Structure formats: C-alpha cells, structure tokens
Amino acid sequence: MSIHSDSRKKITVRNIAKYKNSEKIVMITAYDALFANLFESQVDMILVGDSLNMSFLGKSDTLSATMEQMIYHTKAVCSGAKSPLIVFDMPFGSYNSKEEALKNAIRVYKETDADAIKIEGGSKRAEIIEYLTSNGVAVVSHIGLMPQFVRGDGGYIVRGKTPEDEEELLKDAKILEEAGAFALVLEGIKSEVAFKITKEVKIPTIGIGAGVGCDGQVLVWSDMFGFFEEFKPKFVKEYLNGAELIKKSLQEYVKDVKDGSFPTEKYSY
Ligand code: KIV
Numbered sequence: 305m306s307i308h309s310d311s312r313k314k315i316t317v318r319n320i321a322k323y324k325n326s327e328k329i330v331m332i333t334a335y336d337a338l339f340a341n342l343f344e345s346q347v348d349m350i351l352v353g354d355s356l357n358m359s360f361l362g363k364s365d366t367l368s369a370t371m372e373q374m375i376y377h378t379k380a381v382c383s384g385a386k387s388p389l390i391v392f393d394m395p396f397g398s399y400n401s402k403e404e405a406l407k408n409a410i411r412v413y414k415e416t417d418a419d420a421i422k423i424e425g426g427s428k429r430a431e432i433i434e435y436l437t438s439n440g441v442a443v444v445s446h447i448g449l450m451p452q453f454v455r456g457d458g459g460y461i462v463r464g465k466t467p468e469d470e471e472e473l474l475k476d477a478k479i480l481e482e483a484g485a486f487a488l489v490l491e492g493i494k495s496e497v498a499f500k501i502t503k504e505v506k507i508p509t510i511g512i513g514a515g516v517g518c519d520g521q522v523l524v525w526s527d528m529f530g531f532f533e534e535f536k537p538k539f540v541k542e543y544l545n546g547a548e549l550i551k552k553s554l555q556e557y558v559k560d561v562k563d564g565s566f567p568t569e570k571y572s573y
Contacts, residue, residue, distance in 0.1 A: 312387040315348055317420060317442045317486050320389060323348070324508045329487075329520025331391075331510055332528075335360050335377045337384030339525060344385035349510075351422065351522060352378045354393045355451070359526040366451045369395040371408055375415050382417035391444055392418040396452040399423055402435035409441040422489065424450040426476030430483040437484030445485035447476050448514065449492025462513075464497030477501045477509075489522065490514040492539075513539030 323329045331349035334340040335356040343350060354366040356377055378392050392412045399405035409421050420442035423429055433443050448463045464470050474497075477488055488509045490498045495515025502509045502517050511518030523540060526532045531546040560566035 312345060314387055315389045317389065320349065320487055320508060324506065324519055329508055329510055331520060331522035333359075333522070333524045333526075334381045334385065337380045340381040340384030343525070344387055347388050348520070349389045349391060349522075350381060350385055351391045352381050352393060352418070353524065354395050355524050359524060359532060365454050367396045367455060371395060371398055371411065375412065378412070378416040378418050389420065390416075390418045391420045391422050392416065393422045399429075399432055402432045405432045405436055406439055406441070409436055409439075413441070420444055420486070422446055424452045426472070427479040430479050433480060433483040433485055443485045444487045444489060444510075445480040446489040446491065447473060447480070447493075448490050448498075451491075460492065462492045462494065464494035470494075470497045470500070473497055474501055474504060477505050481505045481507050490518055513537065 320329065329349060330347045331351055332343050332347050333351045333353040333355055334343055335352060340350055352374065354369040354374065356373075357363045357366045357369040360377070361373075374392060374395050378390070382390055394405070394408065394412075398408045405423070412418050412421055421436070422444040423433065424446040426447050429445070433445065436443050449460055451460070454460055464473055473493065480488060485507060487507055488501070488505065489512065490501060490509050491512045491514065493501075493511075493514040495517060498509065498511055498514035499517025502519055508519035510520040510522050512522045524532070526546075527537070527540045528542060529544040529546040530542045530548070531550075533547050536542070557566070
C-alpha cells in the first residue's frame with residue numbers, strides 16, 4: 305500500500321517562478337521518507353539539505369557530506385513526497401568545475417526523482433550554473449552565509465553588514481539570475497539587504513535568517529521542531545519542543561518496561 309494520502313498536483317520549476325509577488329513559498333528540509341511524507345501535503349518545496357550531515361549524522365559541519373550520502377537520502381525523500389518540488393543540495397567539492405558539476409547533476413537526475421539541485425556561491429559559480437542550466441539542469445543558487453565555506457571563512461558570518469558587502473551580494477544575485485538559476489536561497493543576510501535583493505531580481509528568493517522581505521522561507525526541520533538541542537540559531541522559530549516530548553515519552557516507556565506495566569494483555573497476542 306502506498307503511504308501517499310495526498311493527491312495534490314506536482315509543483316514544478318515553472319510553478320515556483322509564478323509565486324513571485326503572489327504567494328509566499330514554503331520550503332522545509334527532509335532527509336527521509338517518513339518525515340517527507342508528513343510534510344508533503346503542506347509545503348511547496350523540500351530541500352534534501354547537506355545539513356543532514358549535522359542533524360542526521362551528528363557531524364559538526366556539512367563539509368564531509370558525500371554524493372552517495374545525499375543520493376541515498378534524496379531517494380528516500382522522493383519516495384515519501386511526490387507533490388513538492390524536491391531540491392538536491394550538492395555537497396561540498398561536488399561542483400568545483402562545470403564538467404564535474406554536470407557529471408554529478410546528471411547522476412542526481414538519473415538516480416533520484418529530484419527536480420533541481422542547489423549550489424552555494426556567488427558570481428564565481430555563474431559559469432557552472434550557465435553550463436548546468438543549458439544542459440537541462442534546474443538550479444537553485446545559495447548566497448549570503450554559506451555553510452560549506454565555514455572552515456574557509458573561520459565561522460558562520462552574517463552578511464550584508466557593510467555597503468561593500470551589500471553591493472557584492474546584489475551583484476551576485478543578479479549575475480546568478482542571469483546565469484539561469486530559477487530561485488535564490490538567501491541565508492544569514494541583514495533583512496534590508498535581502499529585501500533589496502528580492503526587489504531587484506525576477507526570480508523568487510527563499511530566506512533563512514534573512515528577514516521578512518523574501519519571497520519564501522526555508523527552515524531545517526530538526527531545528528524548527530526542537531530536536532536539535534546543541535545550537536539554536538536566532539532565526540529559528542521553534543514550533544514544537546520535540547526533544548522534550550521524546551524524552552518524556554521515552555521515560556514513560558522505560559518506566560513501564562522496568563515495572564512490568566507494559567506490555568499488558570491489550571498489547572499481546
Ligand atoms: O543544508 C541545508 O539545510 C541548507 C539550508 C540551511 C538552506 O542549505
């Protein structure tokens with residue numbers, strides 16, 4: 305039996321373009337079929353983010369995520385969610401040249417049902433994005449705070465704090481749009497700068513820690529549902545205290561097993 309209860313129509317790259325100036329885009333991360341299926345009837349886009357390296361694998365950053373790992377999780381997400389547009393996050397080191405980027409993107413399309421890929425980086429990635437899009441790959445660009453640059457930059461640094469940085473971000477956004485990206489993730493950017501970028505590009509912007517002026521929002525599911533206890537960024541609204549709920553329920557299960565109150569007749573054959 306299929307786990308799909310939802311009969312929503314598939315959201316495509318063309319649909320996403322139409323959201324600009326009409327409806328906010330809702331994006332969430334997912335790493336497995338179970339959660340992707342819980343999210344699918346309500347969200348527009350699902351990102352199989354390389355954040356899974358932290359949320360799922362317990363690593364301290366995203367850098368060691370591999371193509372194999374990302375493909376494995378994307379297959380799972382695609383079997384759990386049919387209607388949202390699924391974005392595959394290209395892991396660090398998988399798009400250093402245009403040839404390597406295309407080879408890996410083709411692998412994503414051949415081995416998974418992902419609709420698009422996401423690439424971190426500004427204008428230096430333009431040539432790669434142009435090459436990918438001209439070969440039939442849909443690309444989401446990601447600028448601002450870029451987690452794959454954390455070691456090189458020496459930390460997670462909020463962007464757009466100086467006029468020079470604002471100018472660079474605006475320039476990057478326009479060049480990436482010109483190169484063919486169909487959407488732009490803006491992470492960790494001063495609100496007023498993200499707002500300006502959103503006004504100046506025709507493609508939708510999807511913010512994370514980039515204020516109220518973006519065309520949509522993305523959050524990491526384990527952050528927003530309170531499962532990731534180690535670090536709570538300022539931009540995350542916690543919609544559930546997941547860790548607390550799990551721990552309390554687990555405590556009850558442990559107590560029940562220890563004192564013999566589970567299983568009872570009701571749970572026995
Ligand atoms: O990997 C991820 O989850 C991301 C989001 C933070 C945008 O790139």
